[in-house]
Amino acid sequence: MKDTYLVTAMRDGLAEAMREDPAVVVFGEDADRSVMGSTRGLIDEFGPDRVRNIPLSEATVVGCGVGAAAAGLRPVIDLMVSSFFYMTMDQLANQAAKLRYMSGGQVRLPIVYFAATGGAGSAAAQHSESPHPTFIQQAGLKVVMPSTPADAKGLMLASVRDPNPVVYLQEASLGGTRGPVPNGPFEVPLGRATIRRDGSDVTVVAVGRTVRVALAVAEELDGDGVSVEVIDPRSLYPWDADTVLESVARTGRLVVLDTARQSCGFAAEVIARVCTEAFSSLRSPPARVTTPDVPMPFAPHLERHLAVDGHKAKAAVLRCLQ
């Protein structure tokens, strides 16, 4: 066990994957220098043949991932910022996500598409996206978003080993957070949530950086005698509905925190599943705290105004308890 930055832990997971399989190659924007830290130092250990800088041709590089995977590699593609995925949507949504299904299962596409995601301090609308619902919608992409350094490493290894395209999103604002990470290779299985804090009065499902928000609210409300259970889904597709349903069956209340915009977001899906499959266990209407349906503004105070924060989360929890 070692105290590690989240981005470093993720990088360590990738390094473990590269050590165990020479078919794992990394194509990334500034992959050698790795200004975000996601691939830092990998070129020293694995060489420029396996760690390649890519031109800013995101669509083509995402498509290259499909071809390379179909022809025997396990590419890991680092696009740096999640909004850059929008430039790749044909190759990502029409090709990577659909080729296996369309071909009647002839092709395996073990690819990891990686980027930092979410707002990170006045990056403005084109660098502050949380586009995970867009990827969830594609039917053919797995989507993960870790909130702790240990999960960042274990999910990376699981994503690279998975025989399917995985969109791995790392909250930009969490890259510099630290936490204990086991040494050596280990997997955090895709599609499995974890309960970050046990509670009995209300279930809070929190995505990515909002897990910390939820835990802080839970701590605060504990002093008021409110017991909050916090679930971190970690995988957003497929996601672990069973853990959420089981929790809501005990607490009878549900709040979902998500950095994606509200309409058709992940929070909407979680609430819909609970309402359609466990309506009778609900003692109050579920609530969600998301980014409103607007692009992220630049000015720090405007950005803060829209953020999923403790104040809004606490209000939502208290509303459910009324």
Next chain:
Amino acid sequence: MAARDAGADAGLDLVEALRIMIRIRVFEDMCRRLFARGRLPGFVHLYIGQEAVATGACMALRTTDQITSNHRGHGHVIAKGGDPARMFAELLGKADGYCGGKGGSMHIVDFPSGMLGTNGIVGGGIPIAAGAAVANQYLANAKVALSFFGDGAANQGVFFESLNLAALWRLPVVFLAENNQYTEWTRTGDLTAGEIVDRAAPFGIPARTVDGNNVEDVFREVRQAAEWARSGQGPSLIECVTYRWHGHNEGEEAFAGHYRPAEEIEAWKARDPIAALESRLLEEGTLDRTRLEALRGQEQDLIDESYQSALAAPVAPVEDALTGVFAQSAGRR
């Protein structure tokens, strides 16, 4: 289907080339008739008139080489060694179609023959071929990837991006533009500045224009480009100038109106790549009338039997619609 390796290491077997071209023509003609009778669901884009391109190109490749293709891909699948029975089965939504009925005309994949996918998105297969070439280069497996795409795709961003990447990394890939003169329902010259073949020069990629109706010329250029790629020299661009006899898709008369002069179509039909090759083989004495008729008959029988077997096959079970999105195995391979 016959392995192409023997041909790929020698000159072009013109009789075999004629056989493949006829097979494509007869297959496509069957598709035309089936569509007209309402027997084929979905979109059908016919390759009639362009047979020399797929045939010459695929015969210049090895069985293990990979291709990507486009919406007009039946010819590419057949030329790469595809089984017409499984193709018909796919077009009819049958269980033993190439994709179990999930792909249809625009998405036939035949992985064992190196056919990485026809494609419904114009230009979609270009980066995929480049990516296969990345793998080939990294694995040092001496395979070459070739991407068939149309003139319309030459205006897609991924075409230019792929040229750049392929030149930068000296990828073993051949970019093969089939210029059939029309981008959907518009004359390509109205939408395309300059010549497609000239688009390779800024990247330092060698490029040639070829008569796409001459199977030998296509074969020769692709062979050269493939060996150039195989020997580590990098990518090439080949523009094959040809013509599609049919519309963008079958049934377009209902909505597309008249957009091609009849004289133009007739002029290109007079340059039928199959008739030209037949005449030549007859003149040279390589074939006589009897053998030619026999060859035609064999291909007609093959296509008829393929269709009948597909027709008799069971449809894909409805349960299959919900399966096969993700590979399940936890294994690393």
